[in-house]
Every structure is written in C-alpha cells, then in structure tokens.
Amino acid sequence: GAVVSQHPSWVICKSGTSVKIECRSLDFQATTMFWYRQFPKQSLMLMATSNEGSKATYEQGVEKDKFLINHASLTLSTLTVTSAHPEDSSFYICSARGTRRPDTQYFGPGTRLTVL
Amino acid sequence: QKEVEQDPGPLSVPEGAIVSLNCTYSNSAFQYFMWYRQYSRKGPELLMYTYSSGNKEDGRFTAQVDKSSKYISLFIRDSQPSDSATYLCAMSPKNAGNMLTFGGGTRLMVKP
Numbered sequence: 001g002a003v004v005s006q007h008p009s010w011v012i013c014k015s016g017t018s019v020k021i022e023c024r025s026l027d028f029q030a031t032t033m034f035w036y037r038q039f040p041k042q043s044l045m046l047m048a049t050s051n052e053g054s055k056a057t058y059e060q061g062v063e064k065d066k067f068l069i070n071h072a073s074l075t076l077s078t079l080t081v082t083s084a085h086p087e088d089s090s091f092y093i094c095s096a097r098g099t100r101r102p103d104t105q106y107f108g109p110g111t112r113l114t115v116l
Numbered sequence: 117q118k119e120v121e122q123d124p125g126p127l128s129v130p131e132g133a134i135v136s137l138n139c140t141y142s143n144s145a146f147q148y149f150m151w152y153r154q155y156s157r158k159g160p161e162l163l164m165y166t167y168s169s170g171n172k173e174d175g176r177f178t179a180q181v182d183k184s185s186k187y188i189s190l191f192i193r194d195s196q197p198s199d200s201a202t203y204l205c206a207m208s209p210k211n212a213g214n215m216l217t218f219g220g221g222t223r224l225m226v227k228p
Contacts, residue, residue, distance in 0.1 A: 043220045093159045103148040103208050107159035
C-alpha cells in the first residue's frame with residue numbers, strides 16, 4: 001500500500017514553455033501533498049505543501065506564479081512550471097500524506113525536467 | 117547549525133558487512149523518525165518508521181532511536197550490492213501535520 005505515481009518520469013522542453021507534472025496517490029487518499037526539488041547529490045528541498053481544495057503554501061524563496069500547484073482531488077496534485085528556463089532543470093519529487101500514518105510521507109518516483 | 121545532521125559519506129563496505137548509518141538532531145520536539153532509501157534518479161522509499169526510543173527490526177534492517185542523546189541509527193545486516201543507495205533520515209514533531217525535516221543523506225556503496 002501507499003503507492004504514489006508521477007507522470008511524466010522525464011521531460012525535455014524548450015526555454016519559455018510550460019510543463020505540467022502529475023502526482024497521484026494510487027491506493028490511498030492524500031489529504032496533503034508536497035512538492036520537492038532535488039539537485040544532484042543534494043537532499044530534498046521542499047517547495048510547497050498543498051491540501052486538497054485549498055491554495056498551496058509555498059516555502060520562502062519559491063515563486064508561486066512560476067510553480068503553479070493544483071490539488072483538485074484527494075488523489076491528484078499537479079505542478080506546472082511556467083515559462084521554464086534552464087535553471088529550472090532539476091529532479092522534482094512529490095509526496096503524499098494520508099490518514100494511516102499522518103506523520104510520514106510517501107514519495108513518488110520523481111520527474112526529471114531538462115530545459116534547453 | 118542544521119536541525120538534522122547526517123554524514124554525507126560516501127560509505128563503502130564489502131558485501132556481507134554490517135552497516136551503521138546515523139543522524140543527530142537538535143530539536144527535542146521531534147517524536148517521529150523515519151529512514152528513507154533513495155536510489156539514483158528515483159524517489160525516496162520509506163524503509164523504517166519509528167515513534168519511541170529503542171529498537172525496531174524489519175528483516176535485515178534495524179532502526180534505533182535514542183531520544184535522550186538525540187541520535188538515531190539504521191543498521192543493515194548482511195549488506196548486499198542492491199543496498200547501494202543514499203539513505204535519508206527524516207523526523208517530525210508530534211502532530212506536526214505537514215513537515216518532515218530531512219538529513220542531507222548518506223551515500224552507501226556495497227561492493228561485491
């Protein structure tokens with residue numbers, strides 16, 4: 001149980017375009033979903049937290065107009081990187097928190113974004 | 117000083133060795149402790165979840181928590197090359213709701 005999927009697993013796009021990443025909890029309802037980014041050989045950096053039906057809460061330094069987060073249902077959250085630039089190239093990972101173990105998170109497999 | 121300190125490694129051991137991975141923390145409010153394993157270019161996978169001080173065993177893995185010393189460990193017995201990965205400790209206060217605080221991760225290499 002507690003499986004989280006992400007789509008796509010990798011994406012290459014041109015500078016200036018927008019990219020949408022989906023995060024789904026497959027076998028549980030995720031009351032909260034989290035979005036992280038991770039640079040090579042570094043730990044996870046929390047970008048934002050989203051609760052179903054509410055606006056996302058962004059961490060300091062993360063541009064909310066650039067990283068649009070939608071959490072429309074208890075099993076789906078999306079992250080849209082708008083007007084992507086090469087510096088946005090990174091590994092984006094979502095996680096989800098359910099009610100069974102509310103103090104932990106289950107992670108998706110990640111999405112590697114490369115902006116040319 | 118970071119809230120959670122973890123030696124980045126890399127830690128290189130021969131196959132079959134006992135591996136000890138550790139984290140120290142400064143926030144006495146942390147009550148829940150987790151270990152995640154992350155293979156290269158993959159998302160972290162939850163390995164162990166503990167609440168109280170003491171030991172918790174699951175197969176070849178043993179998680180140990182010492183709240184008085186603010187120190188947690190993950191032991192891997194009979195290590196295998198497939199255990200080669202980065203191990204992240206994570207922790208949260210009780211009723212934190214959302215926030216996990218991660219260590220920086222320790223990269224482990226198990227050589228055949």
